[in-house]
Every structure is written in structure tokens, then in C-alpha cells.
Amino acid sequence: MSSTLGVPRPDQAVYMLRAAAGDAGRAYKQQLLDLLDIQAGQTALDVGCGPGTDLPALAECVGDSGTVIGVDRDPAMLARARERTNDLHRVELREGDVHALPIDPGTVDRAKIDRVLMHVTEPADALTQLHHAxxxxxxxxxxxxxxxxxxxxxxxxxxxxxxxxYTTTKAVRHATIGRSLARLAEQAGFRIEAVLATTPVFRDFQEADHTLGLGRNTQKAINEGCIDRDRGHRWFAGLSQGSFYASFSLVSVICLR
Structure with a gap:
């Protein structure tokens, strides 16, 4: 089954929830949650919480005596997160930017930033903010x-x-942030405990097209003169024929304050 070249990106909240629900998304998210070692009664912070994908799992970890704080700058995302956590009274949602976190200094026991730094203006500043919190x-x-x-x-x-x-130079603001995470975290004042790399593998063309933006970014690359039009159309059409494979590296860093 083929997809259409140049289809606009789906609703951002739907995109994030679907990506997290895939095999690759579930695997690395569970690994990150396990390594955070969240304890009952702690305060856990999710920076760039989006539609609240991970907030219920964090709330389960902190228990009735703990607190989960989700921060996002997009009111629409926070509205979706509120729907997902409406019955979880220990979850607080706050509108705010990663460069000016609405968190009192020195009040957070556990925190996560998941696929957010690649989009922000200054990743180093965001990590400094997190260090203060x-x-x-x-x-x-x-x-x-x-x-x-x-x-x-x-x-x-x-x-x-x-x-x-094209993906690295045009489509994503900080496309190689994964390899820089440990260095930037150290510069912000954190101590590195572990650096892990996993390789999400896509064998289903439709899922890869949705998650990796194959069709929409191919069309953008053609429009911007980065890929020849006919060649780009042939390349994309061929991806849906027969066996499919795509992968990339995802870097996770666990650090201590």
C-alpha cells in the first residue's frame, strides 16, 4: 500500500501519541522511565509534555503522595494533556517555555525531556533551566x-x-542533538550516569511514512531544489514496493544533579 507524496503533517498531538504507541516508541520510553527510578512521594517534571503522553505513567510512579508537573508552551497541547489526566489529581499542568521554566528552583526530584531539545531555540539554555529546577x-x-x-x-x-x-540540514532545527546530549548536560552542571543508544527499526512503510515524514519531507526537498523532482517521485514510490527498512539512532542520557 502506498502513501501520497507531500501530504501535510498530521495534527501534532495525534502524531506524538501515535509515535509513542509504536513498538520503538514504547521500548525507549519504558527504558527511560525505568532508569529514572522514580519513587513514591517524589516530584517528577515532564518538560515539553505535549498531549500528556507520559504523564499517566509518571503519576503511577510517584503515587498518591507525589506530584507530577507537565510543562508545555502550547495551550492546545495542554488542553489535550488535561483530557488525558483529568482524573489524576496529582498531575499539575503549567504553560511555559523551556527557556523560562515555571518551576521553583531546587524543587524537582526527577525530570525528563523527550524529543524536545531538537526543536527549541537554545538547547544549552534549556538544560541550564532544568539544572536550576x-x-x-x-x-x-x-x-x-x-x-x-x-x-x-x-x-x-x-x-x-x-x-x-535534507532532514538534517533543513527539516529539523537541531538534527544532531542526540550525539551532543551528554556534553551539553555536563556543561549545564549535571553529572552523567549513563549514555545509551537504541536503534528504532521500521519495517512497515506506512508507519515510517507517518513517523519519519517520508512523503511530506520528500516533497519539501523537491520544492527547495534539494532533490530532483522525477528522481524524488521515483524514490518515494519505490519505498512502498516490496520489503521496507529504515532506522535511526536515538540517544538517551541519564544524569544526576
Whole structure:
């Protein structure tokens, strides 16, 4: 089954929820949650919580005596998060930017930033903000892709490479943030406990098209002169024929305050 080239990106909340529900999304999110080692009674912070994908799991970890704070700058995202957590009284939602977190200094025991830093204006400043918000001994989990490692199998290897170059140089603001996470966290004052890399693998073309933006970004690359029109159309059409493979590296960093 094929997809259409250039279809606009789906509703952002729907996109995030679907990506998190896939096999790759569930696996790394559970790993990050386990490594955070959240205890009952603690205060856990989700920076860039989006539609509240991870808030119920965090709330289960902190228990009735703990608190979960979800921060996002988008009121529409917070409205979706509120719907998901309406019956979880220990979840607080706050509108705010990662560069000016609405959190009292030194009040957070556990925190996570998941696939947010690749989009923000200044990732280093966001991590400094997080350092101020956490208390000594706090544990923080960071997870970001490195889009330079994106590979898409095709007979036309150069077209696949051109698509990755477009993703890295045009489509994502900080496309290689994954490899820089540990360094930036150290510069912000954190101590690194673990650096892990996982490789989400996509064998289903439709799922990859949705998550990786194959069709919409191919069309953008054509429009911007980064990929020849006919070659781009042939490349994309060929991806849905027969066996499909795509993957990229996702870096997770666990650090201590």
C-alpha cells in the first residue's frame, strides 16, 4: 500500500501519541522511565509534555503522595494533556517555555525531556533551566534522535542520502542533538550516569511514512531544489514496493544533579 507524496503533517498531538504507541516508541520510553527510578512521594517534571503522553505513567510512579508537573508552551497541547489526566489529581499542568521554566528552583526530584531539545531555540539554555529546577541528587532523563544516522533502504542510495541530508540540514532545527546530549548536560552542571543508544527499526512503510515524514519531507526537498523532482517521485514510490527498512539512532542520557 502506498502513501501520497507531500501530504501535510498530521495534527501534532495525534502524531506524538501515535509515535509513542509504536513498538520503538514504547521500548525507549519504558527504558527511560525505568532508569529514572522514580519513587513514591517524589516530584517528577515532564518538560515539553505535549498531549500528556507520559504523564499517566509518571503519576503511577510517584503515587498518591507525589506530584507530577507537565510543562508545555502550547495551550492546545495542554488542553489535550488535561483530557488525558483529568482524573489524576496529582498531575499539575503549567504553560511555559523551556527557556523560562515555571518551576521553583531546587524543587524537582526527577525530570525528563523527550524529543524536545531538537526543536527549541537554545538547547544549552534549556538544560541550564532544568539544572536550576532540580534539587541536589535529582535524576534527569534526556532522549533525542540523531537524524544524521537516518537510513532508508532503496536501490537509489544517493536519493536516500539526499533525503537524510535534507532532514538534517533543513527539516529539523537541531538534527544532531542526540550525539551532543551528554556534553551539553555536563556543561549545564549535571553529572552523567549513563549514555545509551537504541536503534528504532521500521519495517512497515506506512508507519515510517507517518513517523519519519517520508512523503511530506520528500516533497519539501523537491520544492527547495534539494532533490530532483522525477528522481524524488521515483524514490518515494519505490519505498512502498516490496520489503521496507529504515532506522535511526536515538540517544538517551541519564544524569544526576
Amino acid at each position: 532540580t534539587r541536589p541528587g535529582a535524576r534527569v532523563g534526556l532522549a533525542e534522535p540523531d537524524w544524521d544516522t537516518l537510513i532508508v533502504d532503496s536501490d537509489d542510495l544517493e536519493a536516500s542520502r539526499a533525503f537524510t541530508r
